[in-house]
Amino acid sequence: AFTVWNQSNVNEKVYTVSLATIALLTWLLFRWQERIGEGKDDNLLVLMAFLAAPALILYVLLIEPRSLTNWKLYAAAAVAAVIGLSIHLFLPLRAGLDPVINEADPTCPTIGAALESILSFGRSGCENLSASLAREQYDKPSMFMNPITGLPRDLQLFAAQIGNYVQYFDWQWARSLAGNDAVFGGLRPLFTLLFGGLGLFGAWTHYRRDRVSCAYVAVLFATLSLGLLFYLNFKYGYSWPAPAEIQGREAHEVRERDYFFIVGFSLWGVWAGIGLAALWQRLAAGLADSGWMDAARGRLAGLRRPHLVAAPVLALGLIPLALNWGWASRAEDYAARDWAHNLLMSVEPYGVLFTNGDNDTFPLWYLQEVEGMRQDVTVIVMSYLNTPWYVQQLKQLTTPCPPGSSPVADPTRIVCQRPYEPEEGPSFYTVESRRPDEPGVAVRGLLEPGRRPPRESIVQLTYEQIDQIAATPPFATRDPLVFRAGAVESAIDRGTVMIPADMFMTAIITEAIDDRPVYFATTTQAYEKLNLTGHLIRQGVAFKLNNGPVQPDPARGIIAMPPENNPMAGITGLFLDLPRTDSLVWNVFLHRGGIPDRWTRWVDPATQGIPYYYAYTHFAAAQGHELLGHADQVQKHMERAQAWVALGQK
Numbered sequence: 001a002f003t004v005w006n007q008s009n010v011n012e013k014v015y016t017v018s019l020a021t022i023a024l025l026t027w028l029l030f031r032w033q034e035r036i037g038e039g040k041d042d043n044l045l046v047l048m049a050f051l052a053a054p055a056l057i058l059y060v061l062l063i064e065p066r067s068l069t070n071w072k073l074y075a076a077a078a079v080a081a082v083i084g085l086s087i088h089l090f091l092p093l094r095a096g097l098d099p100v101i102n103e104a105d106p107t108c109p110t111i112g113a114a115l116e117s118i119l120s121f122g123r124s125g126c127e128n129l130s131a132s133l134a135r136e137q138y139d140k141p142s143m144f145m146n147p148i149t150g151l152p153r154d155l156q157l158f159a160a161q162i163g164n165y166v167q168y169f170d171w172q173w174a175r176s177l178a179g180n181d182a183v184f185g186g187l188r189p190l191f192t193l194l195f196g197g198l199g200l201f202g203a204w205t206h207y208r209r210d211r212v213s214c215a216y217v218a219v220l221f222a223t224l225s226l227g228l229l230f231y232l233n234f235k236y237g238y239s240w241p242a243p244a245e246i247q248g249r250e251a252h253e254v255r256e257r258d259y260f261f262i263v264g265f266s267l268w269g270v271w272a273g274i275g276l277a278a279l280w281q282r283l284a285a286g287l288a289d290s291g292w293m294d295a296a297r298g299r300l301a302g303l304r305r306p307h308l309v310a311a312p313v314l315a316l317g318l319i320p321l322a323l324n325w326g327w328a329s330r331a332e333d334y335a336a337r338d339w340a341h342n343l344l345m346s347v348e349p350y351g352v353l354f355t356n357g358d359n360d361t362f363p364l365w366y367l368q369e370v371e372g373m374r375q376d377v378t379v380i381v382m383s384y385l386n387t388p389w390y391v392q393q394l395k396q397l398t399t400p401c402p403p404g405s406s407p408v409a410d411p412t413r414i415v416c417q418r419p420y421e422p423e424e425g426p427s428f429y430t431v432e433s434r435r436p437d438e439p440g441v442a443v444r445g446l447l448e449p450g451r452r453p454p455r456e457s458i459v460q461l462t463y464e465q466i467d468q469i470a471a472t473p474p475f476a477t478r479d480p481l482v483f484r485a486g487a488v489e490s491a492i493d494r495g496t497v498m499i500p501a502d503m504f505m506t507a508i509i510t511e512a513i514d515d516r517p518v519y520f521a522t523t524t525q526a527y528e529k530l531n532l533t534g535h536l537i538r539q540g541v542a543f544k545l546n547n548g549p550v551q552p553d554p555a556r557g558i559i560a561m562p563p564e565n566n567p568m569a570g571i572t573g574l575f576l577d578l579p580r581t582d583s584l585v586w587n588v589f590l591h592r593g594g595i596p597d598r599w600t601r602w603v604d605p606a607t608q609g610i611p612y613y614y615a616y617t618h619f620a621a622a623q624g625h626e627l628l629g630h631a632d633q634v635q636k637h638m639e640r641a642q643a644w645v646a647l648g649q650k
Contacts, residue, residue, distance in 0.1 A: 001172040001265040001320065003258045005328040015262045022220075022263050029056060030213070033063050045073060055220035062212045088118045092129050098414045100369055100397065104132035105389035128389070143233045148251050153233070156243065164237035165229050168258040169196075172265050174323035178601075191319060198316070199268045202275030217267060225264040232260060238606055254357060255606030276317055283310035333603055334592040339541075339610055340367040342589045343521055344374040346540030349420035349429055350454050351376075351517040352508065353542065356524035357383045359607055372411065376420035378458065380508065382526050385501035388463075388470040394508075395459035395466075417454060426588050428580070458512045459504075474499045483530050486513035487548030490531040502529050509545065518545040522613050538573040538620055540584035541613055550575045559624040572620035578628075581621050585614075585640075596643030601650035608648055615644035 007016050032044040045060065045067060060067055067073065092108040108114040108126035116125030122133035141147045146157055174191035206214040236242040238256045258265075287306040340363035347353050355361045361381040367373045378398055384390040393414060401407065401416035408419070422430045461469070474497055481492040483506060505526060512518050519542045520527050527533060527543070536543040537550060537558065552560035557579035561572065602608050618641035625633035 001269045002175040002324045002328055003168070003172060003262050004266050004269065005324055006330075007259050007262055009328070009330045013259060015259045019263050019266055023266075025056065026216075026220075029059055029216070033059075036064055045077070054223055055216050058219050059212065059216040062215060082119070085118050086115075088129075088133065089114055091132060092126065095128075098396075099412055100414055101365055102389075102393060102414075103384075104128065104136075104387075105393070106132035141233065143231055145233075147233055147235050148246065157236075158230075160236055160240060160242075161229055161234060162226075164234070164240045164257075165225065165261065167237065167240060168256075168261060169265070169268075171258065172268070172324075173320050175327040176323050176325070191323065194316070195268075195272050195320070198272040198275035198279070200271075200275070201278060202271035202273065205274055205278040206271065217270070221264055221267045224267070225261060228260060228264070232257075255359065273317070276314065280307070280310055280313050283313055327603070330603070332592070332598075334590070335603070335607070335610060336363040337367065338590040338592060340364045341373070342584070343541050344368075344377055345426060345588050346542035346584055347374075347377050347519050348517040348544075349376055349425065350378075350417075351519050352378045352380060352458055352512050353519045353521060354505065354524055354526050355379060355381050355521045356526070357381060360521055360523040369412070373424055375407075375411075375418040380505075382501050382505070382524060385504050386470065386499060388466045391459060391461070391466045391470070391504055392463060395457050395461070398454070398459065399457040400454060417457075419453065426583070428583060454512075454516045456511065456515060458508045458516070460511050461507060469503050470500050472500055472503065485510040488513060488532070488535055488545065490535065492530060496529060498529070502526075506530065513545065513547050519543060520545070522616065523609065534574060536573055537575040537577050538617070539577045539580045540589070541617055543573060544577070546575075554628060557624075559627055561620065561623055561627075571616050572623070576620050576624045578621060578624040581617065581624075582633075585617060585621065596640075596647045599647060602647055611644040611648035615641045615648070618644065 004016075004019070007013065028044050035044070089111070091106040092114045095102050095105055095107045106126075106129040108117070108129050113126040114129055117129040117133060118125075120130075122130040124130070141150070144153050145151070146153050148157070170188060170192045172192075173195040174188045177188035177191070203214065203218070206217065234253055234257055236246075236252045238253050240252070242251045284306040287309055339360075343353070343360070344364060344367060353364075355364065358381075361379060364377075364379045368375050368377070368379070378394065380394065381390075396414045397417070399416050405416055407413075407415040407417070409415075411418075420429075459466070477492060477494055477496045477498065480494045483490050483492055485506075488509075509518055509530075519539075520536065522538075522541050522543060527536065527545070532545060535546050535548075535550060537546055538544075550558070550560070552558055552575065557577060559576045559578050561574055561576060563574070596611075602611055618637040622634045622637035622641060625631075625637065
């Protein structure tokens with residue numbers, strides 16, 4: 001199945017581990033059945049105690065219900081469960097070492113408090129660990145509430161959730177036959193019906209041959225499909241249409257969520273395999289019972305064997321292999337790493353970079369913490385900025401190093417502000433000269449704070465103030481407000497809804513603007529809350545916040561692109577640092593995977609914005625060169641921009 005294959009590639013998620021665990025438990029369960037009466041057969045049940053799934057309990061009740069009356073079993077199971085749950089002790093132990101990435105900061109004062117949190121499933125004990133185990137940072141609503149409106153769950157959304165699941169099921173057997181494929185796109189439902197039918201036939205065959213194990217698989221499949229669907233209570237799917245009265249991406253999941261149902265799809269694949277084998281046997285039996293085989297005797301020797309004659313039907317099992325390959329394979333796919341590299345290189349040394357969420361942040365963290373690249377950049381993800389623990393970590397991470405202290409000695413822990421390594425960045429971040437008269441040449445950048453380390457942390461709030469702001473409920477401004485930071489001044493409109501992340505962002509900008517460069521990734525519009533659009537200058541795939549009103553200077557390559565002359569100003573930006581952008585896109589950016597002249601389509605629909613972000617950068621550069629009369633550069637950028645747009649549409 002497509003999702004099983006796709007998630008089994010290089011991946012940061014845990015769903016394939018979950019699938020492997022459930023497969024192991026299932027095998028242990030069947031081994032237990034085979035060993036009943038041999039002595040100590042209940043020991044295998046102890047190994048499964050930490051996952052008391054309904055399917056496991058049902059299977060035991062159907063096979064050997066007396067096993068559940070053995071009190072020793074429960075005592076041993078309790079010990080096994082405690083040992084199994086104790087793996088969560090890793091969280092507070094690791095968090096106590098102050099790692100750079102320390103989500104939810106699940107530290108505990110004592111091991112006893114940590115164990116209490118774990119054994120009570122987050123209901124008591126250590127507050128931070130309990131909040132982490134309960135996933136409070138994601139603010140997940142009750143399964144009985146509508147995650148969009150906050151009202152009780154309604155049938156309209158539940159019907160959409162079921163439809164979204166059917167959509168994901170439709171992807172599993174012939175994913176490459178996408179709906180936008182004018183030639184073959186309409187064929188995919190036929191393959192879905194084929195493998196849906198094979199699965200049903202396999203389930204029926206399973207039921208006839210072994211009703212008990214069929215009941216187990218059926219309950220497991222129901223639990224991990226419709227049951228999981230109800231429990232997860234998603235918003236409208238990433239690509240699932242919402243009703244006309246519900247507008248905006250906030251009503252949709254931020255990416256496709258098919259990976260949550262990986263075990264169910266795998267189970268259906270098992271049933272489809274049983275169905276295909278049963279179909280093969282039935283065809284062979286039909287051939288043997290017919291007179292056709294007798295008529296074939298004396299001809300080719302192979303035709304005397306009905307199973308061999310019917311064997312070509314097994315080729316149906318190769319359909320998912322052939323029609324999922326192009327979408328499931330991630331060979332030569334460096335798009336995420338390259339995006340992280342290109343965004344980090346768009347930021348000057350010691351820059352503060354605001355990002356949006358997981359998709360545009362985790363690749364940056366990978367590059368910084370795994371490959372050790374551009375650790376001087378402080379990446380601030382807006383979706384975490386509502387939490388006190390994250391702001392506290394930013395405070396520590398950007399604190400200047402005292403004499404005798406160096407973060408290089410222990411790169412995995414928060415020690416102090418990490419240094420800029422010149423060999424990791426473009427040469428124009430360390431050499432002071434500019435050549436705006438030669439477009440496309442590797443220019444040299446002028447660094448305002450530049451090569452010196454910052455003088456202070458970007459968070460000057462006390463820990464008590466951080467907790468107080470994080471606990472502030474959202475509110476709408478009653479009157480217009482004025483935001484001031486350094487030489488920046490902007491108006492906050494009346495009625496603007498402010499949340500803790502917005503308040504922390506204002507405090508960080510205020511502290512950082514005179515001390516280090518401040519940037520926004522082109523993937524976020526957080527700056528709109530503060531009406532900072534007119535203070536931003538595009539540099540590559542990032543917007544730099546200028547410390548004061550932007551003064552266009554064509555001689556230095558700072559180009560103004562007012563909306564009246566630029567219909568795309570809302571996405572390309574009002575101002576452009578043309579020499580810096582040229583040098584970045586032509587000489588610094590990496591595109592080892594996902595480039596228009598190598599890929600025929602974009603691999604991951606949830607990250608389909610990436611080719612557009614590159615396209616907007618080239619569109620902006622093309623307009624800048626047009627204003628300066630550089631016709632050859634205009635054509636060069638426009639060709640590349642159009643190629644990126646075409647790739648994003650495939």
